[in-house]
Amino acid sequence: MTILAIDTSFEDSAAAVVQETTILSNVLSTDFSIYEEFGGVVPRLAREYHHKHIDPTITFAMKKARIIWGQVDAIAVTQGPGLAITLEVGIAKAKELSQKHKKPLVAVNHMEGHLLSFLSTPKKRVKSKLTEYRSGFPAMAILISGGHTQFVYVNDIGVYEIVGETQDDAIGECLDKVGRMLGLGYPAGHLIEKLAKEGRAGVYPFPIPMRQVKNANTSFSGLKTAAMRVIEAAKANKGGRLTKQDIADIAYAFQDACFTHLIEKMQVTLQERKVKSIILGGGVVANTEIRKRMRQVARHHNVPLYLPYSKKLCTDNAAMIGIAGYFKVQRKEFVGDIDTLDRVPTMRLG
Numbered sequence: 001m002t003i004l005a006i007d008t009s010f011e012d013s014a015a016a017v018v019q020e021t022t023i024l025s026n027v028l029s030t031d032f033s034i035y036e037e038f039g040g041v042v043p044r045l046a047r048e049y050h051h052k053h054i055d056p057t058i059t060f061a062m063k064k065a066r067i068i069w070g071q072v073d074a075i076a077v078t079q080g081p082g083l084a085i086t087l088e089v090g091i092a093k094a095k096e097l098s099q100k101h102k103k104p105l106v107a108v109n110h111m112e113g114h115l116l117s118f119l120s121t122p123k124k125r126v127k128s129k130l131t132e133y134r135s136g137f138p139a140m141a142i143l144i145s146g147g148h149t150q151f152v153y154v155n156d157i158g159v160y161e162i163v164g165e166t167q168d169d170a171i172g173e174c175l176d177k178v179g180r181m182l183g184l185g186y187p188a189g190h191l192i193e194k195l196a197k198e199g200r201a202g203v204y205p206f207p208i209p210m211r212q213v214k215n216a217n218t219s220f221s222g223l224k225t226a227a228m229r230v231i232e233a234a235k236a237n238k239g240g241r242l243t244k245q246d247i248a249d250i251a252y253a254f255q256d257a258c259f260t261h262l263i264e265k266m267q268v269t270l271q272e273r274k275v276k277s278i279i280l281g282g283g284v285v286a287n288t289e290i291r292k293r294m295r296q297v298a299r300h301h302n303v304p305l306y307l308p309y310s311k312k313l314c315t316d317n318a319a320m321i322g323i324a325g326y327f328k329v330q331r332k333e334f335v336g337d338i339d340t341l342d343r344v345p346t347m348r349l350g
């Protein structure tokens with residue numbers, strides 16, 4: 001079963017070829033420099049970028065996978081969540097290719113892609129994880145990205161229940177915004193991680209949100225405001241300029257507060273639900289510190305921790321859409337009337 005997958009949910013033009021859960025190619029075309037002066041993604045510019053790059057990205061993905069159209073069994077495309085005007089580009093392309101090459105189409109939820117990316121296997125790996133994963137259900141999945149912070153109870157592949165989520169900003173969005181306040185580039189999550197390694201504990205205390213609220217919802221906007229105040233106060237103390245050590249100390253304190261909050265809420269979900277494994281997905285999972293803390297939680301609960309085998313599979317990519325698409329094909333969840341397929345920018349799991 002060979003699937004060509006397309007994702008244009010945000011700033012990356014992404015295409016991939018997967019065979020079941022094995023990645024044959026996974027191509028990403030992104031240029032953050034076009035957003036430099038704006039400090040974040042501009043939807044109109046992202047759409048223009050996709051228009052220019054989606055065709056060569058798909059062609060390159062097929063070439064890298066050494067696949068011709070005759071060998072493709074289905075096309076998978078992200079339907080949502082994401083930016084409406086960028087999702088449209090990928091969906092229009094998928095429709096066009098589906099009709100031209102007479103291939104069935106499946107519409108995928110981007111967050112299901114993140115959730116199932118732990119199942120991806122590299123070409124070289126002979127044994128797929130497919131045989132072992134079923135013993136890991138029910139599972140608790142933690143999806144942490146630029147747009148989402150969700151705890152998802154996974155009964156089985158395709159059967160999801162959101163048990164907690166952010167009430168305001170997503171964790172990645174906050175890392176990016178605070179990174180901007182600190183004068184770092186975009187996206188800033190990995191830069192905050194790097195700086196935090198040089199930062200000292202206890203220099204800047206941050207309050208941990210929602211400790212009194214005994215549910216699994218999270219909130220990050222208060223931490224963002226606290227960071228703004230800390231940065232302003234530190235600048236005022238230092239004559240308007242922060243030293244490298246100040247920036248590192250703030251990065252450490254902010255990252256530490258975000259992750260402490262996340263882990264505390266994860267503990268709440270694990271008290272409420274008995275699970276056989278923990279799954280991590282989303283761009284923030286590329287962070288070594290959060291992986292370390294999640295590993296401790298899994299050890300404490302004596303369950304395995306599943307996460308993507310490479311950091312590139314944590315952040316946005318089309319291989320994860322291909323894998324989620326593969327399971328949809330197996331369940332025969334094809335798009336019936338291709339003409340009516342439309343983007344769903346606020347699409348939810350479950």
Ligand code: KG4
Pocket residue numbers: 010144145146147148171172173175176187188189190191193282283284285286287288314315316
């Ligand atoms: O999953 P993703 O690529 O896109 C969305 O679906 O949103 O996640 C992007 C987010 C960004 O906010 C980025 O700053 C964050 O993931 N991120 C990280 C790291 N690498 C990417 N955050 C913390 N540490 C990292 N190493």
Ligand code: ZN
Pocket residue numbers: 110114145146282283315316
């Ligand atoms: Zn994503």
